[in-house]
Amino acid sequence: MRYLQTFNSRLRQLREAERLSSRDVAEICGVEEAQVLSWEASDARQRTYPDVSALLDFCIKTETPLENMLDLTEPGGGGQLELPGLAFSHSDDLSTALKELEREIDRVQLSEEEGELLRRFRKTSAENRRMILQILGA
Numbered sequence: 464m465r466y467l468q469t470f471n472s473r474l475r476q477l478r479e480a481e482r483l484s485s486r487d488v489a490e491i492c493g494v495e496e497a498q499v500l501s502w503e504a505s506d507a508r509q510r511t512y513p514d515v516s517a518l519l520d521f522c523i524k525t526e527t528p529l530e531n532m533l534d535l536t537e538p539g540g541g542g543q544l545e546l547p548g549l550a551f552s553h554s555d556d557l558s559t560a561l562k563e564l565e566r567e568i569d570r571v572q573l574s575e576e577e578g579e580l581l582r583r584f585r586k587t588s589a590e591n592r593r594m595i596l597q598i599l600g601a
Contacts, residue, residue, distance in 0.1 A: 466533040466534050466535065467512050467533065467534065468534045469534055470502065470512060470532060470533070470534075471502060471503045471504060471505065471510055472503075473531065473532050474488070474499075474502055474503055474532065475503045477525070477527060477531070477532075478503075481525060481585055482585055482589070483525075483585065484589075484592075485499040485500055485503070486499075486596075487592075488521065491520060491521055491524045491525065492513060492517035492518075492520045492521050493516075493517065493520060494513075494517055498511065498513075515567075516567065516571075518532065519567060519568065519571055520571045523568065523571045523572055523573065524571065524573055524581065525581075526578075
């Protein structure tokens with residue numbers, strides 16, 4: 464997990480800056496809250512990492528650049544992100560992989576209305592967020 468060495472602290476910092484609870488992040492990523500807590504675990508032996516789909520959901524829905532969540536500065540690495548499944552030798556395979564990635568990004572892209580609701584939800588107080596979640600039955 465060389466690109467995720469500091470992911471746990473980056474996620475926690477971003478979550479706190481955006482005033483999101485671990486439950487909020489779980490809902491954004493479509494996972495259980497316990498998974499988010501394990502992503503943020505300070506003990507590396509207890510830490511897990513999100514799958515690509517959950518990570519993309521989080522980045523897109525919180526308008527966070529992917530590179531802000533990953534460790535991309537490695538000596539001799541040139542900052543190039545190697546995505547598993549995208550390093551094919553045939554152009555047809557690369558084209559297919561890029562189309563799949565584009566479909567995944569389209570799947571998690573927020574509508575303008577969803578984006579506005581999320582912005583308003585983030586700006587409200589913790590008490591109001593809890594009340595909204597209760598009303599929604601979450």
